[in-house]
Amino acid sequence: MQTVLNVTMPILSFLICILVAYILGKTPAFNFLNARENRFKSLDGIRGFLALSVFFHHFVITYYWKDTNIWASPPEKMFDNFGSVGVAIFFIITGFLFISKITKKSTTNWVSLYKSRFFRIVPLYIFALVVISLIVFASSEFNLHVSPQVLLKDYIKWGLFHGGSLNGFSDTRRIIAGVDWTLKYEWFFYFCLPLISLCISKLKKVGMFFLVVTALILFIQPLYIFSFKTNYLILFCIGGLASYLVKYYKPSFKITGKTASTFNLLFIITAMLYPNTLDIFHVFTIAIVFLLTLLGNDLFGVFTLRSSVILGEISYSIYLLHGIILYLLFTVAFPLEASSSLLSDFLLLMPVTSVVVVLISATTFLLIEKPCMSIGKK
Known part of the structure; x- marks a missing residue:
C-alpha cells in the first residue's frame, strides 16, 4: 500500500497541478504567453515539473522531520531523487541559457544581464525573507533574542544566500526548506560568466575544452570552498556544452514521437529511482533527459501543454515558496504529529x-515576479 501511494500521489498531484494551471491559463492574466515565440518550448514546460518535484521531496522530508526532529534526506530513494534531479536539471538549464546568451553576440551587455538577473531573483527572495522574518518574530512574540549586531549579521548572511538562524530561532532555514542554497550557486555561475566568455571568445575550442576538463576534475575530485561544493559545476557545464552543440552544429531535427517519449520516460524513471544520487552515471542519465527535452521531446505532449508552460512560468515561486507553505500548514496552522500518523496518510494530503x-505561486508570480522582470528589462 505504501509503495503504491509513493507513486500514485505524486502522479495525481502532477495531474491536478496541470488542471489548476489549465484553469489559470483561461484567465486574462496569462494572455501574455500567447505572443511568445520560443524555440525550446519543452524546456519551459519541464521547469514546472522540476519545481514540483522539489516540493514533493520536501513534503516527505517534512513528515520525517516531524517524526524524528531531524531534517534529512528521506529514506525513500524516489523522494530523495525528486529533489536532487529537479535541482540538477535546473542548473543544467541555467548553464544552457546563459552560455547561449553570452555566445550569441560578439559582445555582452553585462550591466543589462546582471540587472535582469537581480530583478528576476532578488524581489521574490526579499518577499520570502520578509515572510520568514514575520514567522520567526511571531514565534518569539516579537521579542529580540539576540543583539542587534548579531541580527544584522544574520540578515547579511541571508542577503548572501547563506542564511542560518534569525533572532536565535534554530529552525529558520526549515521555514524555507533550505532551498536558498541553490541561489548562491546560480549567482556564482553568473559572476563567472565574464571569465567564461573571455575563455570561449579568445581560446575558442581550446577554452571550451579547458572549462569542461576543469569541471570534470572538480566533479570527480570535489573541493569544498567557502561552503561551495565544486561537483555541482559539472551541471552548468553540461548546459553550456549543449548550448555549444546547438549553436555550432545546429541540429535541424527534433527527437519527437512516442518512441522517443518512451525512452525519455525510461530515463526519467531511472533518474528518479537510481540509488547513488549524483554519481557519474546518475548525472549522465539526467543529462540525457535534458538533451532529449532540449531537442524537442515533449514526453507525449505533456511538456508543451499550455498548462505545463504556465507551471514553468511560476516555477521560481513554486521552488522558493513551497517550504514556507509547508511550514505554515504543518507547523503553524495544523501542527503535524508524525508519530501518530503514517506516511501513507500524510501523502494523501499531497494533491x-x-x-x-x-x-499562491501564480499570485506571487503575477504580483511580484512579472512586474519586477519588466523593470529588469528596461
Missing part, C-alpha cells in the same frame, strides 16, 4: 497541498 502551492 491538495499542491493546489495551494500552485495558486
